[in-house]
Amino acid sequence: xxxxxxxxxxxxxxxxxxxxxxxxxxxxxxxxxxxxxxxxxxxxxxxxxxxxxxxxxxxxxxxxxxxxxxxxxxxxxxxxxxxxxxxxxxxxxxxxxxxxxxxxxxxxxxxxxxxxxxxxxxxxxxxxxxxxxxxxxxxxxxxxxxxxxxxxxxxxxxxxxxxxxxxxxxxxxxxxxxxxxxxxxxxx
Amino acid sequence: xxxxxxxxxxxxxxxxxxxxxxxxxxxxxxxxxxxxxxxxxxxxxxxxxxxxxxxxxxxxxxxxxxxx
Numbered sequence: 001x002x003x004x005x006x007x008x009x010x011x012x013x014x015x016x017x018x019x020x021x022x023x024x025x026x027x028x029x030x031x032x033x034x035x036x037x038x039x040x041x042x043x044x045x046x047x048x049x050x051x052x053x054x055x056x057x058x059x060x061x062x063x064x065x066x067x068x069x070x071x072x073x074x075x076x077x078x079x080x081x082x083x084x085x086x087x088x089x090x091x092x093x094x095x096x097x098x099x100x101x102x103x104x105x106x107x108x109x110x111x112x113x114x115x116x117x118x119x120x121x122x123x124x125x126x127x128x129x130x131x132x133x134x135x136x137x138x139x140x141x142x143x144x145x146x147x148x149x150x151x152x153x154x155x156x157x158x159x160x161x162x163x164x165x166x167x168x169x170x171x172x173x174x175x176x177x178x179x180x181x182x183x184x185x186x187x188x
Numbered sequence: 189x190x191x192x193x194x195x196x197x198x199x200x201x202x203x204x205x206x207x208x209x210x211x212x213x214x215x216x217x218x219x220x221x222x223x224x225x226x227x228x229x230x231x232x233x234x235x236x237x238x239x240x241x242x243x244x245x246x247x248x249x250x251x252x253x254x255x256x
Contacts (some may be wrong), residue, residue, distance in 0.1 A: 186229030188219045 012095060019093050028087065032080040034075050038171050042070055056146040057139050065138045070133040079124050082117040104179035111174060115167030123159045129154025192252050196225040198243050213238035 036048045042049065054060045089110040096102045132150060142148060199206060208226065210217045215235060222228050224236075236247050243249075 034243045141195050183229055186222075186227075188215065188228045188235050 003007065014097060018091070018094055021094070023086055025084065025087050025091070027096055028080050028084045032077060032084070035077045038073055039070060042073070044067060051140070058141045058143055061139050068131055068134050068138065068183065069168055072128060072135070075124050075127050075131065079121050079128075082121050082124075086114045086117045086121075089117075103181050105172060105175065107173045107176045108174035108178060111167050113169035114172065115164050118160065118167065119164045122156045122164070123152050126156060190254050193223055193226050193228075194202055194250060194255060195220075196244060197240070198245060198249060202243055204243070209239070212242045 046063070050061050050063065050066065053065075093102065093107050093110055095106065096107055132154060136150075199209060205216055206220055210220045213220075213235070216240070219228075231251075236250065239250060240243075240247060247251065
């Protein structure tokens with residue numbers, strides 16, 4: 001058992017994953033702070049923002065655009081929270097691998113939680129896509145010569161569904177692994 | 189459990205302590221105590237082999253099945 005843990009400590013894959021997850025965690029925290037700050041900015045400078053955006057459109061944008069944009073930011077914030085939850089769980093699973101005891105029931109619960117969180121992210125991404133659709137329809141037609149491009153994919157992806165399935169199946173594998181370890185622990 | 193471990197009786201017959209047996213079969217006293225008190229979930233053939241060798245007995249002398 002100790003040898004496996006020692007190997008885990010030196011494993012380049014585990015080390016890289018830990019560093020990468022640490023970076024992702026910081027990026028999610030940074031993005032969340034920006035999103036939280038954007039809400040009061042929208043509330044204070046809402047009219048100025050609308051006027052600025054309105055210059056590119058035929059009609060003056062209605063104030064509802066701000067409300068939908070605020071909702072968009074809130075959903076994005078929720079996605080960030082779920083991402084943080086997922087990254088944090090994965091970091092804890094990695095730590096248990098390093099300690100040499102990954103096949104426990106807690107990791108099964110963590111994996112199941114990650115699966116549910118990623119499923120929720122998939123659903124919220126669809127909500128984001130719908131919010132963009134509403135904003136675009138509220139803004140109406142653009143003035144001649146003006147152009148606006150929206151980048152990003154908003155919808156349920158096949159890889160996302162596969163990831164959710166993988167995590168839920170892995171959670172069951174870990175549950176069974178914990179059962180087997182319990183059995184082995186009781187073997188003399 | 190219907191299967192009972194009769195290690196206590198065997199040790200008594202052989203005038204051997206659990207500590208002594210633990211040293212001879214190279215199993216910790218804690219694990220041997222779990223086996224003796226019937227709390228073990230399974231027993232390895234290697235463990236059974238070592239106990240039989242040291243106590244000069246058959247596996248049937250260590251384990252006994254009680255119906256019901």
